[in-house]
Amino acid sequence: MRQDASDLARRLTRHAEAVCRIHLSNGRREGRYWLVGDVKNTPGRSLFVRLTGAESGKGAAGKWTDAATGEHGDLLDIIQMAGSLPFRDAAREARRILSLPPPLPEPDHGLRRAAAPTGSPEAAQRLWAISQPIAGTLAEIYLHQRGLTRLHETASLRFHPRCYFRPEGHGPTETLPALIAAVTNRDRCITGLHRTWLNPSGFDPVTLGKAAIDTPRRAMGDLLGHAVRFGAVDDVAAAGEGIETMLSLRMVVPMMPMLSALSAAHLAAILFPARLRRLYVARDDDPAGNTAHDTLIDRAREAGIDAIPLAPALGDFNDDLRLLGEDTLRAAIRLQLLPQDVARFMLTPDRVR
Incomplete structure (x- = not known):
């Protein structure tokens, strides 16, 4: 295992800046070094990573020192310590960065933990752990270009710069930047993820910023009944399908908690938070969206929840935001909310920033 670690650390020296940008994303490059607060990715300048140099020995690329603590190590240590990962997971992430195949299996006599099955909740949690906040990333740019500039309470969203995309059939696996959304249950435990692969070249009017691939959106893990959550749900909330749809509503009703179920089928089956008393159901104007909308309203009313x-x-609320404008959307939503919820959750025009 130590030989494997040494080989991975040596290979990573050729990708020192990429490792830093992924795992020490709160730092910045200054000359030949990457500066950050510490190996846990705290903002600051105490820890410095050499970005250029030989593969080994004195002055090697990838070597780092924390001036505040005296700690030092290599890039594999950064991957492991920044994500609080066991060695096997850190080595797996290193191989992903290096585009290396997994190692040959070794006899484990029942002692090794099995790898997380592809698409499982455990695999989703591992991908979430190696993703980063969206601030300053292509994911934030993508959302801004969809008109979504009020991104408060979006801790459920992250970014991965090189997320695997496996085409249907037998096409080659690619790595593309992706918006990562955490799907959680009512206790806020991650049960799955939703990935939106992004166009690395930026926004275009055809794909609206998504990657030009057959299925730029995919989910993994356990989604049924769960949702991507924005804000803490209490007695009033809104639920709908897409992430962009619900963030569009948050542009004009920014204080209302919202749930994105990610698809029409999952919207119809969403589980109600325990204290929920009133639920606004955002409709997507297509046959599947209409069916999901009607089913969820019926379920809510049967549960004693006021459903509106x-x-x-247009087709959905992001279409309204982009094509009709924020003021038009705000005026339309104001007419659809109960007066007490307008006062409680909406910003008046003079307070909108």
């Missing part, structure tokens, strides 16, 4: 529909003028 929200209808877009």
Whole structure:
């Protein structure tokens, strides 16, 4: 195992800056070094990583020292310590960065933990752990270009710069930047993830910033009944399908908690938070969206929850935001909310920033 670690650390020296940008994303390059606060990715300048140099020996690329603590190590240590990962997971992430195949299996006599099955909740949690906050990333740019500039309470969103995409059939695996969304249960435990692969070249009017691949959106893990959550749900909330749809509503109703179920089928089956008393249901204007909307309203009312529909003028609320504008969307939503919820959750025009 130590030989494997040494080989991975040596290979990573050729990708020192990439490792730092992924795992020490709160730092910055200055000359030949990457500066950050510590190996846990705290902002600051105490820890410095050499970005250029030989593969080994004195002055090697990838070597780092924390001036505040005296700690030092290599890039594999950074991957392991920044993510609080066991060695096997850190080595797996190193191989992903290096585009290396997994190692040959070794006899384990029942002592080794089995790898997380592809698409399982455990695999989702591991991908979440190696993703980063969206601030300053292509994910934030993508959302801004969709008109979503009020991104408060979005800790459920992260970014991965090189997320695997496996085409249907037998096409080659690619790595593309991706917006990562955490799907959680009512206790806020991660049960799955949703990935939106992004166009690394930026926004275009055809794909609206998504990667030009057959299925730029995919989910993994356990989604049924769960949701991507924005804000802490209490007695009033809104639920709908897409992430962009619900963030569009948050542009004009920024204090209302919202749930994105990610698809029509999952919206119809969403589980109600324990204290929920009123639910606004955002409709996507297509046959599947209409069915999900009607089913969820019926379920809510059977559970004793006041259910109120929200209808877009166009296909969905992100279409309304982008094509009709924020003021038009705000005026339309104001007419659909109960007066007490307008006062509680909406910003008046003079307070909108």
